[in-house]
Amino acid sequence: MAQHEVHITAPEVFWSLMKPGRYKGAHGGRGSAKSHTFAEMLVANAYMAKGFRAVCVREVQKSLKESAKRLIEDKIESMGLSAYFNVQQDRIITPGNGVILFQGMQDHTADSIKSLEGMNVAWCEESQSLSSRSLELLRPTIRAPGSEIWFTWNPDNASDPVDQLLRGEDLPPGAIVVRANYSDNPFFPDELEQERLFDMRHKPERYAHIWLGEYAPSAVGAIWDRKTLHENRVTDAPELERIVVAVDPAISNEAHSDEHGIVVAGLCNNEAYIIEDGSMKGNPRQWAVRAVAMFDKHEADAIVIERNQGGDMCRHTLQSVRPGLPIIEVHATRGKHVRAEPISAEYAIGKVHHVGVFPELEQQMCMMTASGYDGEGSPDRVDALVWALTELFPQMVNKKRKRKRDHAAPTSWMG
């Protein structure tokens, strides 16, 4: 079969990656063409080396929609190579009967990972989330002659495994690492440019992290750290014994006010699982509708609300959406960070797991210190998280809290 010419449109900053290398990495801020470039590299390799086998991995992949599959399909088309690839439901068959697979590292065990031994390339997308376990499984597994391991990521923390591997003093042999930013991307779309300018004005503290690929700001003395969050992360929650939706309503109703923290958590075998962060801006009716929707979606046992700010308002708002809802009112007698500390201790001993990634919540957590919150605005998501976990781990609360419990008969739910 006559070979087509393959064109890679990669920005110049990536050109050094176009030669063989055991480890290839590109890190940088949003919109720097990392994903597009690696997808093109993968398609070009697959086209040129018959029988090429690759796996695209992420730490957590709940569905193929989260994977690079769609992007790779688009690249096959835009590179004019559709005739040579066979796109299937969960994989792509490459010329010469090779394959591109899409997998989550957390779904692998020490045994199952052996299925990847024949791979020519493993591409880890969003590899700032890669755990040290995953990296340890992957590195010796990708062992075919000339095989390569690729990493693309938006850096979070210098202690993350991928940063330790590829941004340390002592790089592994055959490593090629580039840093890319939006300004290196000639295809940088106008939509993203508008987003960037908005963030520059409204999130000055986070701007360098989001757009320039700097490490995420963590407060000095923060009571949570990203490493712990990453290492405890899971893909799926087990069967949960008890589920609560915790709400920390923002005080004011104004359009640009703080968010209402809404966090869903559950308990299994004395370990807690954060299953959704549904925090939002909006009026009281809107947060109440959201909270009740989460209650239904997760078949929760109760809604936990802080009664400090609105007095009985919060209860009334919730009950106007769903009369007879089981509500647990909590009352803050201590400062936010004082309440948060025992919860962070549970994280430190591995008893709290995030089911998937919650970027905004986790950012707030890493700005929480023993003496207060160091981030922008107010840590509404952390507050809701802390209320949810305090309810689930009541033995940690050394002060008795006053609670009002409403357990309504099911009929009154109908309103």
Ligand SMILES: Nc1ncnc2c1ncn2[C@@H]1O[C@H](COP(=O)(O)OP(=O)(O)OP(=O)(O)O)[C@@H](O)[C@H]1O
């Ligand atoms: N080779 C290309 N051809 C056409 N458009 C491109 C190309 N590379 C990048 N782009 C454009 O630039 C945008 C950003 O690229 P890409 O998504 O690859 O960036 P990224 O570095 O992976 O960003 P993020 O950190 O947000 O994942 C794309 O949405 C696309 O519009």
Ligand SMILES: [Mg+2]
């Ligand atoms: Mg990307």
